[in-house]
Each structure stands twice: as C-alpha cells, then as structure tokens.
Amino acid sequence: MLGLGVDRLQADINRLLASLFHQGVLDEHFLQLQQLQDETSPNFVYDVINIYFDESEKLLRNLRLLLMDREFSDYKKIGLHLNQLVGSSSSIGARRVRNVCVAFRSASELSNRPGCLRGLEVVEHEYHYLKNMMHELFQLEQQRLLAAGVRYPI
C-alpha cells in the first residue's frame, strides 16, 4: 500500500515536469541542474532555486520602483538588472521567464517606457507562474520522500 503512494507521487512528479517542459516553462538546463545534485549535495536543486527566487524578487522589486518613478530615465540600470535575470533564469532552465526578460530588455534598449512597463508585467506574470509550479514540484518531492521513508522504517 505504502509503495503505491511513492509510485503515484513519482508519476505525479513526472507528469508535472513533462507538462512544464511541454509548455516551455522549463528546458533541458533544469535537467542539468538536477544532475548536479547527489549524495554529497542532496538539497542542491531546492537551495539554488530558492536563491534564484530571492534574487529575482529583489530585481523585480527594483525594476518596478525604477519604472514607477515619474522622473525615471535610467534604462541602462534596467538593462543591468535584466542581464542578471536573463542569466540566472537560463541557468535554472526557466526558459519562458528568460525569453520574456529578453523581450523586456529590448524595450529598455529602445528607451520605450510603455514597452518596459508591459514587459515588466509579463515578466512578473511568468515568474509567479514558475514559482507556483516549482512550489508544487517541491511539495510533491517532499511527499514522495516522506512516503518512501515510511516504507523503510528505521
């Protein structure tokens, strides 16, 4: 009975991942990230993605503050923030977030303020979608670990 719990959860995890790949939310860099995890660093994916969340949210907050400022003109700063976001999103395989950041960056390179505001909204939307999906994934993983643990009582 308990074994079935693990298998069902694993199937849920696989289904969720497959869906995220299919939607283009994630790409193969995410798999490469998972390959870096092992017994010596068993929480690597969880840790690094949480750092990604922290840093990204800081960047997004700064971007919003910059753009909301009536006297805003520092498009270069926007570009620098976006370079960070593009880079880190690529590294974890967050393809859709990365792509909308690139589009946002193009608007900033043209000093297009309305374009930037739209770009930011799209990025925020994609980012939050990714974050929710990752939380769901981590929850499933946690449940699977628990189920597997119960199966092999110490």
Place this chain on the structure above:
Amino acid sequence: MGMAAESQFHVLAVDDSLFDRKLIERLLQKSSCQVTTVDSGSKALEFLGLRQGIESNDPNALSTAPVNHQEVEVNLIITDYCMPGMTGFDLLKKVKESSAFKNIPVVIMSSENVPARISRCLEEGAEEFFLKPVRLADLNKLKPHMMKTKLKNQKLEEIEELSKDENGTVAAAAAVVPEIKGSTKAEIEVLPLQQDLLLVQQGDQTLSTNNKRKSMEEGISTDRPRPRFDGITTAV
C-alpha cells in the same frame, strides 16, 4: 576533510551574485575540484595575497605583502565579467601583471555574447571565455590548463631541491626545466567577430583551441543527452 586534497585542483571562483557562486561551486565540486568562492575581484586579490591598496574602504584590508603563493596554491581563477567595482577583465589584467600569479590560468564567464569583449579577454591572456549558463562539459576543458600550473609548480619544486644538493649547477638545473608551453598570447587565435560562429565540438575536447569562444547560446554538441519525458526521475 579528504587527504586527497593535495592532489586536487584548487579553483578560485569570483562572482558578485550568490546564485552564480552557488552554481559554479557545485559545478566545480562535481568536477572534483576544491573551490573557494569570493564575491568580488578585490577579495580575490586579497585571497591570492595581492592586495594593492586600491580604493580600500575596508579597514581590515590586507597590506601588499607578497604571500608565499605556495601556501594558497590556486590552479585556476574563474571569474564573472560583469561585476561592480573591479570587473572580471580588471581582475584578469591584475593577475597577468603580477609576477607571482601571472601563470595562473584565468577563465572569464559572461551571460552576454559580445565578440569584442571575448576577443579582448583572450588577448589579455584569458585561457577560456565561457558563456553562461556554464555547463559541466565546459569545465572539463579546464583540466589541461590547471594541470600545466600544477606540473610547473611541482617541477619548480623539484628543481629547487636539485640545485640545493649540487654545487654550482644552477645553470644545468635551469636547462632541465621543461618548457611547458601553454596558450601564450602568440598562440591565441583571435577569431573573426561573427555572431554566428559555429563551434564544432571535437571528440578530444580537452586540447582543442577551437572552443575558446562560445558564440552559440545553445549547445550544439552531440554529447549532451536530450531531455526525456517518460520516466523522469527527479530528486530533491
């Protein structure tokens, strides 16, 4: 801590982003390297023992005393290009200008594909220029570079031992030092500045100099497994 640490390569990784430091640290560990991470070029220089007292707001900054570099043997420096204050390029220059550390191979990483920037770094003496996201396969290219400095250091130690035992044979000892020719400036190809430069990853990647520049975002190598969606096992 492992006793094998002595024979392991020690890499100094420099990046102002915590995220990138975490990633490069894991990648290097996975490549069996010992890693030290710092968040700025000036901290990197401090670690090496090269603090030059530039714009030092830090009251705890080390003085310029040249440290016996064998105590902090670093076999490779890998640094981000875009950092506030001292950029990766500035760091590269400082390292190459220093008599003590100019032989340490330096690798630059950047999330931006700017051919002029890549050429400039290679001309200044960088061994490799990696586009982020850096992959495990990229780090495999670094082993030969790190091996050079390690061998050179070992040879130098052996020579020193020899010249101590024998009288007046310093000249002979010097002749024995094998010239471990690395990628000197004259040998570095300055490739044409094309955005669509194609890189063919050869079988023997380790000694290839074609891979000095990566101008392609996505890998086109054939050695990377394609993502499979059925039966994906994940681990958290």
